Amino acid sequence: MKLVDIETVEPGQTLGRTIFSANGTVLLSMGVQLTVYMISTLKRLGVTTVYLDDPMFRDITVDEVLSDDTKRAVIRQMSETFETLRSGKQFSTKSIGQTIDQLLDDVLKNQGVLVQLSDIRTEDNAMFIHAMNVCMMSSLLGLEFGLNMVQLKELAIGTLLHDIGKLNAPEIQEGKMHHSWRGFELLKNKREYSLLIAHIAFQHHEAVDGSGFPRGLTGEEIHLYAKIAAAANTYDNLLFNAEDLKPLLPHEACERMNAMSGRELDHEVLVHFMRIVSVYPNGISVRLSNRQTGVVVGQHRGLPGRPIVRVIDKQGEEVVAAKEIDLAQHPTLFIDAVLS
Template structure:
């Protein structure tokens, strides 16, 4: 399986990952053979990158932290929540709570799996994919930081709803009035929900605050920022780096990891960053790379304790219809390293 730009996709190739719509339904199923019309539609809805099945990499395993069933449920509940807020109605916190239970169940079952953000984004689903990714990563960081079950539930609900203030039309992050910032609007929305712990509202309120006191909306010092918000800030920052919701620009995971690392202790909480780097795949499966041996290949496996030392399948081609593959486990070859990420 390869992660490729849509401009290099050709009709007849097979989709490697299911694409979800914004309302919790399937847009295109994994394994479907792509046609000219499908590729054109994907471009139109804002897809720029997607996974393609490749004969040479057919055996490559890409374990998922969240099941497709959980993703569908979470995205549907988030869509219902956003629609309720837009129409001035009460949203169903019970449904959100049940969705978070499913996230935590999946994450606990697959906690040894490194995070690989494989969901394909469109203009309509990106807000929901972002919320799901931030919730998933925050839960894993929280587990690494030894939070108990109640704390993990509060953290993950806060992470899932951290950007809820963006739904209100009155929110305006460009305004000089801090109370119009989406963090403040999210706090106002969530603090009214008496069935939710007030700490959940503070996740929405504080996830753009920074340890150096230069964050927004209040410029809080480090000791006044709650741990939940510090964790969500790291997950939120990383996901926005690998996919900028404003421009659609992308940074490769290893580039985003380097940037997150550089923010530790100033823009982001140092301990939360340390735990984040232990759960993320620096070179996700499907990434095309060039090794220091000058061989090229595709990442096909990961090591929990060594996220920067994946397993790479190198393809040797003698003739167009004749290829031979070998796998190089970088954890077992300390003198070989990834020289460049291709494509």
Template sequence: MRYISIDNVEPGQFLGKTIYSGNGTVLLSAGVQLTVYMISTLNRIGVTMVYIQDPLFEDVDTDDMLSDATKQGIIQEMCNMFEAVRSGKDWSTHQIGSSVESLLEDVMSNKEMLVQLTDIRTSDNHQYIHAMNVCLLSSVIGINMGLNYQQLKELATGALMHDIGKSGMDEEDEILPGLKSHHTWRGFEKLKNKRDFSLLVAHVALQHHERIDGFGLPRGLTGDEIHLYAKIVAAADTYDRLIHPILPQAKNLLPHEACEEMLTMSEKQLDYEVLIHFNRMVSIYPNGAAVRLSTKETGVVVRQHRGLPGRPVVRIVRGEGSHFDIKEMDLAQETTVFIEAVLT
């Protein structure tokens, strides 16, 4: 598979990864042959990048930590929960708990992988995939920091529902700092009386926009006043927002750009120790991404090295027609070669 801009997709190409609708149903299945109408529709609903199948890279997998069943279940459950909150109805904590357990089971089975956030976003599913990704990233950070299973479940539950206070609010209508109508307070109020959840779950919603330097929201907490779970979720939330911002005027950063930006936030906005663990487990050059090397050769990232997220294996293809010269360059071995640019 290759990861390319929707503007470069051509009719007749085959979709590499399933795209889900906002309620968790399949919008387009992996393997479907794309038509002009399909490509136009994807453009219209806010899709900017897609995975396509390519015979030269048919062995390239995105190495997803989560199974399709887990993803679909989480998206459906988040949609149901947000709709219930919007309409003032009760929602099932049991179903949320089951979704969290499924995610943790997948993560713990694949914890040697680097995290690659590869699901295709639309205007309808963006909010739910964001929640799923923040939960995934937070869980992997928690595992790397040595949290036990009960702690991981509290963390993952809080991460999955960190933005529940935004239900019924527009992204542009965030309220002034300190007011109880801020989405962090709203989330805390919705979660604090759910007896099936630890109170720490509600505090994740309350504190995930606090900053280490005390300039965060809603209470201006500093350093150790912020719970570890909230510090972890803050890093996960920041990363996902940088690579997939909700506001249309915001620039999408590439994964390596987002990681660099987050390093500038260390001990100001984000916790230094959390960032150390984050940077060890996230893939900054995901499989399928086209890159230019310092040798001026271009290729596609095909494999990762655990612990060396900046030194993947790159496949370089030369030639045309049916005659190709293919070689792979392992940047963990070729220490004088580096990735110069990601080609979008």
């Protein structure tokens, strides 16, 4: 499969990855042939990129940390939790705990898989997928830091609910400060949760240099859980929810985050973060420094910037050759640009 801009999609092409609705049900299944109506509906829902089935790249898979079953469960759980809060009721900590157990099972089983955030977002499901991704990445980082299972579950619950204070909060600078406080107040009153879980919501917008909010904490005043949440939250936002900015590609987001090291983001957390993320995800089109173009088809853990690229040579519309170039084996060759 291949990742493409929604504006280039044509009727009759085949969807390469399932798209979920806001309540965790399937909106469009992998393998469906797209119609004019489907394409226009995806655009209306705010979808900007999709994975398409491509005969030349049909064998390309995106290794996932979370299974589709787990993703559906997490998205459904977040939808139910927010709906419960909107109705003025108390959400179920037991249900969230069971969902987190399922998520952590996947994380532990797939901790060697590099993060590739490939789920297609709509305006309805974006907040829930964001929460899921921040939770998943934070859990992987927790493993990097050697957290035990009790600590991992605290971290996972807190990061899944880190934006819970955004419910009914205005999306302005004061609103950001409000959603940190509001999230803290909602979570600290849950007797089943440790106070550290509430502090993830409270501190995930703090910066190690003191420039963050709501309290302007610095360095060791910020708990490790919140520093981890800040990195995961920043990455997902840079890719999909950059305020007043064009969303970045993974390699651009990593460069931006490295520039934040020691200022907005903790340096040690960033070192670990760069070990878990795929800089050039499978399915993305790239141009190499030798001017050849191709699609990323494989990854190397520990060498995220040196993926395997399949180059297709054509004469007109006819494919005359296809070869894979492992950039880990070609130190003088590098990715010059991302084309999709």
